[in-house]
Amino acid sequence: MLAYTYMKQGQFALREKPKPVLNGPKDALVRVTLGSICTSDLHIKHGCVPRAVPGITVGHEMVGIVEQVGAEVTTVKPGDRVTVNVETFCGECFFCRHGYVNNCEDPDGGWALGCRIDGGQAEYVRVPHADQGLNRIPDGVTDEQALFVGDILATGFWAARISEITPDDTVLLIGAGPTGICTLLCARLKHPRRLIVCEKSEERIRFVQTHYPEVLVTTPEQCQAFVKAHSAHGGADVVIEVAGADDTFRLAWECARPNAIVTVVALYDRPQVLPLPDMYGKNLTFKTGGVDGCDCAEILRLIAEGKIDTTPLITHRFPLNEIEEAYRIFENRLDGVIKVAVTEKVEPYAGDTDWQRIARTKQSDFRRNCLRVGCEANSLNRQDGTKNYYGNVLQEKDARKGLNFYEGFRKEILSAIGAYRQPLWANLLRSEHIPWNLFFPMGLTFRAKEACGGLLRELTGLDVKEVTCIRIEYAPSPADATDGWRYLNDGTSFDCYIGYKDNSDAFCGIGIEVKYTEMAYKLQPGSSEYKHTREKLSEEYLHVTLQSGCYHTFSAATDEEAFPKVLIEDDYRQLWRNHILGMSMVQHHDIRRFLSVHLYPSGNRHYEKVLPEYECLLTEKGRSTFLPLTYEQLFEAMGHYVFFSCEEDRKWKEYLQDRYLY
Secondary structure, X not given: OEEEEEEEOOEEEEEEOOOOOOOOXXXXXXXXXXXXXXXXXXXXHOOOOOOOOOOXXXXXXXXXXXXXXXXXXXXXXXXXXXXXXXXXXXXXXXXXXXOOHHHOOOOOOEEXXXXXXXXXXXXXXXXXXXHXXXXXXXXXXXXXXXXXXXXXXXXXXXXXXXXXXXXXOEEEEEOOXXXXXXXXXXXXXXXXXXXXXXXXXXXXXXXXXXXXXXOEEEOOOOHHHHHHXXXXXXXXXXXXXXOOOOOHHHHHHHOEEEEEEEEEOOOOOOOOOOOHHHHHHHOOEEEEOOOOOOOHHHHHHHHHOOOOOOHHHEEEEEEHHHHHHHHHHXXXXXXXXXXXXXXXXXOEOOOOOHHHHHHHHHHHHHHHHOOOOOEOOOOEXXXXXXXXXXXXXXXXXXXXXXXXXXXHHHXXXXXXXXXXXXXXXXXXXXXXXXXXXXOHHHHOOHHHHHHHHHXXXXXXXXXXXXXXXXXXXXXXXXXXXXXXXXXXXXXXXXXXXXXEEEOOOXXXXXXXEEOOOOOOOOOOOOOHXXXXXXXXXXXXXXXXXXXXXXXOOOOOOOHHHHOOHHHHOOOOHHHHHHHHHHHHHHHOOOOOOEEEEEEEOXXXXXXXXXXXXXXXXXXXXXXXXXXXXXXXXXXXXXXXXXXXXXXXHHHHHHHHHHHHOO
């Protein structure tokens, strides 16, 4: 199995290790379904944890599914979803019986997982003393909701409990990192009069203000004066120190009122000076100690009731086989990271071609790092009945926020989707975001339409005088026809339709079929498209194809026999349908001229092969009404025109190239 391993000071590495086995009757074997990276893991990496054993698998924040239990394990069984406590404890020794489980006398007691024995940044983990170390996750609570229960959330709960917070208290919390936020959430459950967070990071200050607007926020430089101004007795009643910086321990007791409680949660890299004279004079009570892991069942109950939610802390998600990149981002505090969720190892894009894997990995990386959406293993049922991993994918809750759309035009795009059709959630989820991001903005302003006209003239050679409309997923209806014609009568639509006037003021149209990683277009039996093209060729398809003059036909006694049946094959069907949908508009006098454009990335090897084959089926008229076009050709030509203000134009074009070229 894959396991992230402490090799030596300063070095972790992803290694293959044997799958763990039970060592005793109180053990359990857990398949890790979700893990995370803790600052304590970084302390191990940099040699700040002398107890850590080189060669162990690191990681102590995890949830998973029980696969096997020892004979004496009674609280969990195979198949249970569980949280894993960071602390290992026997439950029987002197310290365990008195509630000081982090001082457990068992050889495996205390912080063992990911420090002295193999931890959970792996596919499987062995958990000693499973009855105490595992807690079943209630139905309705997700892995992400439960992820921090066994460590930083248990730490926050313990800190809030021993701090003896009352409803009359002003509570100062120093540090708004992951443990600080978990402590804040637990302190809120005590309903103190006032909660103040001290934090120096602007990003973390914004996080607190966004998610917990009732909490007051200050910086270390202003903290002491701010606390005095917002408390009644010269300082905070309770101070909880979670930051662990060089000067935050002193700041904690300086901000405390006389007779206050100062709870130290943080770990320090250097010794701290205990202010004995000030402690005596102010009658301060200092409390500290390790997380005990005794309250995990209670914490899970509170999560199930909606009283604690730590999921906003998860800003990034990586599969186990990309954990080194996860560490790079977390350790260097890049890209606004707070916590990283590490999902199970994935086999990316099994069964895909090399070029498809490149393209889909690029989109997955974009969704993960720019859109902040999660990793979804086995997200697609393939044609052969198997499932595939499609990386970080947009879920409906994210799609409804419009995350797939360029932020500069997101509001206008969402408005348009709801305005002229029912909400097209598929557009928000699948590759239909490409025409919305690429073509829809070209119709937003007069200036953009003018630039679009110039672009079309350059790319097509057509006499485009004026762009009249740009519509996404446009399917002409009988109401649009001048003679009541039904078009193709099966919902066939253009990914993008651009209407324009030529120099004689005649209306013309360009229908664009957009591809990215797609190959052959397979139809589902029973669909209207399948019925009209595979079961029995519909009158509309037959009539338009033969009357268009675009295709070489065969000598035959009847029109149906003359139809070039190769067009209904999977490789050519969408090319053909996009083409004849526009030609049907010409035949019925809606437009004078039509051009069918097939837009695809040059890296799409499938269409590099299929497009020349399709063109061989076309007559001279057919070739004059068909244009294969690559993203690279389009983006290069777009660079010759300015659609919006210079800065807005630059950002939009950079977004398109960064996201779609591979």
